[in-house]
Amino acid sequence: MTNSPEATTPDSTPASTTTDAGYDRIAEPRSENRLVLTEGVWHQISPKYVKVQFISSGSFLLVVIAATLVLTLLMHQLWAWIPGVIMTVIIGWTLAILPRQARSIGYQLREDDLVFRRGILWQRFVAVPYGRMQLIDITHGPLDRGFGIAQLKFVTAAAATGVTIPGLEQATAETLRDHLVQVAESRRTGL
Structure with a gap:
């Protein structure tokens, strides 16, 4: 599902206000034994993340290739081909599967928690209860700012449940942060 103004959270507050068209559906493994969460609306990250x-x-791949060529051709260090080729293959494979990986990232706002999912081969589902959120942080580097995206990070008392949602539109990240802070405060007062 794409981020849309019609999508609402349990408290009937808009979940996002992005104008960028996202992916048409979330990518999932084809196996019958996959992790499935059918209820609710999945919100996805921006294609700008890719x-x-x-x-x-x-850019890193170009640096690796340049370093390998300088070491082998100018300095006659033939051993540099081995790590250079290995790193080039790994980075090339990472770039090849990146679009599908990005389509598998999503989050769902449920009544009591936020569920984050990512991965196709190695699926990860994390449910973060609203009342347990201690910190909600927005970060973005120079490239992220240039493309208008940000990362939203949730920190709880348990380190294993820390979640980072990458590639959110800036406006979506800010709206989601504000909403989650509001919901988390209301849930903590009930504890």
């Missing part, structure tokens, strides 16, 4: 990751990883 562009930012391509630029970032592609």
Whole structure:
């Protein structure tokens, strides 16, 4: 599902206000034994996340290739081909599967918690109860700012439940942060 103004949270507050068209559906494994959460609406990250990751990883790939060529051709260090080729293959594979990985990332606002999912081969589902959220942080680097996206990070008392949702539109991240802070405060007062 895409982020849309019609999607609402349990408290009937708009979940997002993005104008960027997202993916048409969340990517899931085809196996019958996959983790499934059918109820609710899945919100996805912006396709701009893939562009930012391509630029970032592609730049690193160019540095690896340049270093390998300098070491082998100018300095006659033939051993440099081994790590250079290995790193090039790994980065190339990462770039090849990146669009599908991005389509598998999503979050769902439920009545008592936020559920985050990512992954196709290694699926991860994390439910973060609203009342347990201690910190909600928005971060974005220079490339993220250039493309208008941000990361939203939730911190709870348990380190294992820390969740980072990458590639959210800036406006969506801010709206979601404000809403989650409000809901978390109301849930904590009831504890």
